[in-house]
Amino acid sequence: MSKPTSRRTFLGAAVAGTAGDAVLEGITLTHNRVKFGWMGQQAVDVLQQRCLSPKPTEPRIIRIESEFVIGHSTAPPAARA
Numbered sequence: 401m402s403k404p405t406s407r408r409t410f411l412g413a414a415v416a417g418t419a420g421d422a423v424l425e426g427i428t429l430t431h432n433r434v435k436f437g438w439m440g441q442q443a444v445d446v447l448q449q450r451c452l453s454p455k456p457t458e459p460r461i462i463r464i465e466s467e468f469v470i471g472h473s474t475a476p477p478a479a480r481a
Contacts, residue, residue: 420433421433421469422469422471428472429471430468430470430472431469431471432466432469433467433468433469434466435464435465435466446460446462
């Protein structure tokens, strides 16, 4: 009978967007740094336009600016308190 091997378990971590750095236990995770202030201003502008003019006939796509930050794709699981 073979002896069981020790295995380390790693947790895949993902961050969709953050205003600052996505760091978990000193490890930088790959993420998008989003300009939330700019995004909020765009939402206010769109809402104002909708209140002042008729509903648009076509959907409008507004792309949100972000900076892709390359980090580590996995991080060890955090200890539970």
